[in-house]
Amino acid sequence: MKMRGAQIVCESLLREGCDVVFGIPGGAILPLYQTLPEFPNLRHILVRHEQGAAHAADGYARVTGKPGVAFATSGPGATNLVTGIAAAQMDSVPMVIVTGQVGRPAIGTDAFQETDITGITLPITKHNFLVMDANDIARVIKEAFFIANSGRPGPVLVDIPRDVFMEEVDYEEPQKLDLPGYKPTVLGNNRQIKKAADLIRSAKKPVILAGHGVIISRAYDELRELAEKAQIPVITTLLGISCFPEDHVLWTGWPGMHGMAYSSLALDEADLIIALGMRFDDRITGNVKKFSSKSKKIHVDIDPSEIGKIVSVDVPIVGDVKEVLQKLNKHVDASTHGDWLKRIEILKEDHPSLRLPDTDKLIARQVIRDISDVTDGDATIVTGVGQHQMWAAQHYEFKNPCSLLTSGGSGTMGYEVPAAMGAQVAKPEGTVWSIAGDGGFQMTLCELATIVENKLPVKFAILNNGFLGMVRQWQEIFFESSYVSTGYSGNPDFVKLAEAYDIKGIRVTDKTQVKTAIREAMEHDGPVLIDFIVEQEENVYPMIPSGMTVKDMIEEPSSERVTA
Amino acid sequence: MTTRIDKHTITALVEDQPGVLNRISSMFRRRGYNISSLAVGQSETDGLSRMTFVVEGDPETVEMVAKNLHKLVEVIKVVNISSDNTVSRELALVRVNADLTTRSEIMQIVDIFRAKIVDVSQGTLIVEVTGDENKVDSLVDLLRTFGIHEVMRTGTIAMSRGVSFEGDTSGITLGKQS
Numbered sequence: 016m017k018m019r020g021a022q023i024v025c026e027s028l029l030r031e032g033c034d035v036v037f038g039i040p041g042g043a044i045l046p047l048y049q050t051l052p053e054f055p056n057l058r059h060i061l062v063r064h065e066q067g068a069a070h071a072a073d074g075y076a077r078v079t080g081k082p083g084v085a086f087a088t089s090g091p092g093a094t095n096l097v098t099g100i101a102a103a104q105m106d107s108v109p110m111v112i113v114t115g116q117v118g119r120p121a122i123g124t125d126a127f128q129e130t131d132i133t134g135i136t137l138p139i140t141k142h143n144f145l146v147m148d149a150n151d152i153a154r155v156i157k158e159a160f161f162i163a164n165s166g167r168p169g170p171v172l173v174d175i176p177r178d179v180f181m182e183e184v185d186y187e188e189p190q191k192l193d194l195p196g197y198k199p200t201v202l203g204n205n206r207q208i209k210k211a212a213d214l215i216r217s218a219k220k221p222v223i224l225a226g227h228g229v230i231i232s233r234a235y236d237e238l239r240e241l242a243e244k245a246q247i248p249v250i251t252t253l254l255g256i257s258c259f260p261e262d263h264v265l266w267t268g269w270p271g272m273h274g275m276a277y278s279s280l281a282l283d284e285a286d287l288i289i290a291l292g293m294r295f296d297d298r299i300t301g302n303v304k305k306f307s308s309k310s311k312k313i314h315v316d317i318d319p320s321e322i323g324k325i326v327s328v329d330v331p332i333v334g335d336v337k338e339v340l341q342k343l344n345k346h347v348d349a350s351t352h353g354d355w356l357k358r359i360e361i362l363k364e365d366h367p368s369l370r371l372p373d374t375d376k377l378i379a380r381q382v383i384r385d386i387s388d389v390t391d392g393d394a395t396i397v398t399g400v401g402q403h404q405m406w407a408a409q410h411y412e413f414k415n416p417c418s419l420l421t422s423g424g425s426g427t428m429g430y431e432v433p434a435a436m437g438a439q440v441a442k443p444e445g446t447v448w449s450i451a452g453d454g455g456f457q458m459t460l461c462e463l464a465t466i467v468e469n470k471l472p473v474k475f476a477i478l479n480n481g482f483l484g485m486v487r488q489w490q491e492i493f494f495e496s497s498y499v500s501t502g503y504s505g506n507p508d509f510v511k512l513a514e515a516y517d518i519k520g521i522r523v524t525d526k527t528q529v530k531t532a533i534r535e536a537m538e539h540d541g542p543v544l545i546d547f548i549v550e551q552e553e554n555v556y557p558m559i560p561s562g563m564t565v566k567d568m569i570e571e572p573s574s575e576r577v578t579a
Numbered sequence: 580m581t582t583r584i585d586k587h588t589i590t591a592l593v594e595d596q597p598g599v600l601n602r603i604s605s606m607f608r609r610r611g612y613n614i615s616s617l618a619v620g621q622s623e624t625d626g627l628s629r630m631t632f633v634v635e636g637d638p639e640t641v642e643m644v645a646k647n648l649h650k651l652v653e654v655i656k657v658v659n660i661s662s663d664n665t666v667s668r669e670l671a672l673v674r675v676n677a678d679l680t681t682r683s684e685i686m687q688i689v690d691i692f693r694a695k696i697v698d699v700s701q702g703t704l705i706v707e708v709t710g711d712e713n714k715v716d717s718l719v720d721l722l723r724t725f726g727i728h729e730v731m732r733t734g735t736i737a738m739s740r741g742v743s744f745e746g747d748t749s750g751i752t753l754g755k756q757s
Contacts, residue, residue: 137602138609142652145598162652196594196655320646323639 018186020149020179021050024113025057027156030188033084033111034058035075035440037068037433041088042128044115046180048086060440060469063461065092067433069099070459073108074397074437077420080233082109082163082171083437089115090128093174094135098427100170101139105424106254107227109168111159118178119147133174141169149182154189161192166199167318168231199317203334203342211289211313211330212346218287218311220355221247222267224299227254227423228292228316228336235259235416237340238291245350248359250278252293254423257413261392267359268368271299273405276366276557276570281359283565285310292316292336295325296424297562305564315339366570368557369409377526379403379478379549383410386448386476389533394446395420395438399431399455402484405555407450429458432475436462439471446474446537453479453506463516466542474536475544477509480551488554492569513544521545586615587641587661588737589632592622594653602651603630612636612644616669616712616734627655631736633712660739667737670707671715672697676726677704685725692718703728711735 018026024047028036035058040048051059062068065087072083083103087096093114103110117126133143142162144155152175159171215221229238229251235258242249242259248267249259253274259266268275270282282288288310293299300306303325314321314328315336322331332339371380383406386394392414398404398421413419420438422430435449456477466473478484487501513520519539523532523546536543558569593599600619607614613635622629634644641659649657677685677699685704689696694708708718712735719730 133598134601137598137605194652197652318650320643320650322646324643327639 016186017183019046019050020152020175020182020184021047022053023149023152023184023186024156024175024180025050025054026186027153028084029054029056031111031156031160032081035060036084036086037062037071037075037437038086039063039065039068039088039092040086041092041115043089043117043177044086044092044113044180045088046177047113047115047175050180059086060465062433062465064459065095066099066429067436067459067462067465069096069110069112070102070427070430070433071437071440071462072110072112073099073103073106073430074420074434075441076103076108076110076437078395078417078438078441080231082111082160082168085110085112087112087114088128089117089132090130092128093130093132097135097139098429099433100136100172102422102425102427102430103170104139104141106422107168107231108170109164110170111156111163112170112172114172114174115180116145116174116176119176120178122176133172136172139170140172141167143172143174145174146179147176149179149184152179153186154193157189158192158194161194162197166197166201167316200319200333201317201335201338203315203332203339205342207330207332208339208342209346211332211343212348214287214311214313214330215245215247215289215347216350219352220285220358221245221287221289221352222281222285223247223249224252224282224288224290224293225249225255225258226252226291226293229255229258230417231292232335232337233416234291234337234340237337237344239263240344241289241340241347244344245347246352246356247289248281248356250281252296252299252423253408253421255293256408257416257418260414261412262414267363269408271296272301272559272561273409273555273557274299275368275409276568277359277362277368279557279559279565279568280362280366282307282310284358288312290314290316291340294321300325301559301567302562302564368570370571375526377524377529377547377549378553379480379547380406380410380553381526382476382478382529382547382549383407383450385529386450386533387411389530389537390446390448394418394448395442396448396450397421397431397435397438398450399452400426400428401452401455401486402480402488402553402555403450403452403478405485406478428452428455431455432459433462435473435475436466436469436471439466439473440469447472449473449475451475451477452484453477453481453503453509454483456509457506460512463513463518463542467516467518471542472540473542475542477544477546478549479506479509479546480549480553481506482551484553485555487552491552491554492558493560509544509546519543522548524548585635587634587636587638587659588665588667588735589634589641589645589648590658590660590737591630591632591648591654592656593628593630594655595621595626595628596653599628599653602653603648606647606651607644610643610647612640616732618734618736620736631734633735658739660737662739664740665737666740667711667735668709669712669715669733669735670709671719671730671732673706673708673719673722673730674703674728675706675722676702676728678702681725685722688718688721694718
């Protein structure tokens with residue numbers, strides 16, 4: 016069948032199960048856009064900035080487990096995606112991005128809106144393609160989806176010149192992939208799995224350190240089975256949050272720079288770490304040489320290059336967490352670890368970490384607690400990066416798997432608005448709260464228009480302290496409170512801003528109004544923005560300063576500024 | 580354990596496509612690995628090239644290099660052949676000063692190294708030498724005393740001796756651990 020390149024792109028996307036595309040048109044990609052009306056099953060959501068398209072595709076992908084798809088035009092359209100692509104790469108989020116490129120004859124001539132986007136995105140994609148022949152499109156799109164969502168997921172960019180979209184060729188559904196160099200190891204090695212079971216059997220103080228891989232492979236039940244069978248406390252990474260129910264007796268928080276003190280201490284005292292789909296990020300390890308120095312390590316990861324990268328590992332297992340746990344659970348003996356669990360309880364009692372100060376003032380942590388209460392831990396929480404991110408991770412009680420979406424690895428402020436949009440598109444009936452700071456919110460707030468246009472009932476909570484709060488906290492602690500360029504004195508009136516977008520806006524200035532406002536937002540049928548005017552100089556604790564150890568942890572401030 | 584920093588030889592079978600070298604060099608740069616030489620050429624199979632890298636680092640670093648190479652979609656097979664049981668060769672062309680008084684001395688040295696003189700002009704000779712890195716280094720050092728104009732080296736290529744274990748199955752083979 017004769018088809019134009021653009022039609023083949025759409026046909027191939029549908030074939031791969033794509034139903035939503037986030038994007039914005041421009042000259043080079045116009046032939047693709049002009050084809051969209053022929054494919055009504057391909058819903059296009061017109062964003063206001065390409066970064067929004069990338070983060071929205073990211074949010075959509077995390078919730079659905081399917082690759083998120085984004086379109087952008089050549090040059091600035093493509094470069095605007097870069098932040099979102101890098102964020103997805105760092106957090107192993109599957110995406111397929113189609114960019115328009117200048118026509119083949121113009122490539123290399125510095126033509127209008129020409130950018131070498133495959134060159135630019137080379138280190139921040141799992142793989143990328145420049146398609147120079149329309150005959151290759153169908154195969155490339157198929158390969159792009161396969162690469163994006165197999166093995167360790169990640170973003171794949173497909174750059175297509177304008178004239179390739181318009182080229183008419185014979186279309187045939189590609190039957191097989193031609194990727195001789197790409198064969199992810201999914202099933203763990205049986206001998207290694209038995210060795211891991213032996214280590215678990217002999218451990219007195221084991222902990223599970225569960226990362227994003229547990230969520231990506233949807234290994235919740237297998238994780239729970241392992242934890243319950245061998246009675247092993249479960250600690251998660253930031254991106255692993257919600258992979259294990261927080262009301263479970265074995266749940267032992269999350270560790271690291273701003274994690275719970277008892278989690279970091281448990282890792283420090285442990286004699287075995289069972290690391291599942293995680294990568295020993297510096298925010299968790301601090302000083303690597305002194306990180307959990309008494310423990311042996313079992314490291315399960317689908318990406319062999321993560322094993323041995325940061326810490327040396329006693330039993331490496333390359334494979335998909337779910338597959339490996341299914342086998343491992345058969346070899347693991349039931350156990351009680353009574354003394355160790357008692358010790359964990361003592362750690363939790365002695366280092367409660369997340370107590371709120373007794374104050375009448377409106378503090379950000381209280382807002383998160385109240386959102387958690389009102390939504391009953393049932394919402395999908397999407398955060399930006401900074402203090403509000405840490406408080407959301409600490410104080411929201413996540414009940415559902417995969418219910419925290421946050422830019423962990425790349426720490427991208429501005430993620431919260433478009434990613435919440437993507438999450439809401441993925442879960443039209445679900446409750447999605449975008450928890451933002453006043454800083455990050457202003458980086459991508461243009462997507463409010465997209466949210467209104469598509470009638471997405473996202474609830475926004477801006478924890479407005481008039482500062483780039485986390486940076487200010489570092490200035491307070493490490494730079495003698497010299498607040499250089501962190502105060503936001505020119506913030507808009509966020510309620511009026513919301514109203515300008517025809518979004519319901521609520522301002523909360525008093526502690527007693529918080530729950531009422533959250534309930535009002537929940538009852539409103541449509542997007543709502545709540546501007547919480549919180550204490551300006553509230554800090555995130557516990558805190559292990561960068562590169563330090565659990566012994567350097569500041570658990571609670573000596574004099575908390577907000578205690579009145 | 581003390582860390583050993585020395586040279587390791589890794590070969591990679593890669594798809595012969597535009598951008599592959601860029602992808603590989605970008606990975607080396609991004610991860611901060613040092614390549615002391617790199618040679619690329621066609622392999623025995625159409626559409627596939629074989630690259631030989633000489634990498635500096637401790638064994639752990641070299642293992643990470645191999646893993647990260649293998650992670651690239653277009654890299655089909657990675658083999659660490661750092662062991663004594665390999666043949667490694669490099670080719671160099673050296674343009675060296677040679678007047679009537681020094682020419683015969685240079686020719687003797689070239690003979691000893693089983694190298695060749697491939698061009699003679701009024702004041703210079705071009706010497707072609709093949710051998711492992713040490714041999715080429717030694718000859719270049721000796722010729723330096725006569726005054727070298729130009730040195731061109733291909734970088735090392737290497738192959739393990741005996742029965743091939745670099746068949747067409749993909750994966751990573753870490754020489755010493757396999």
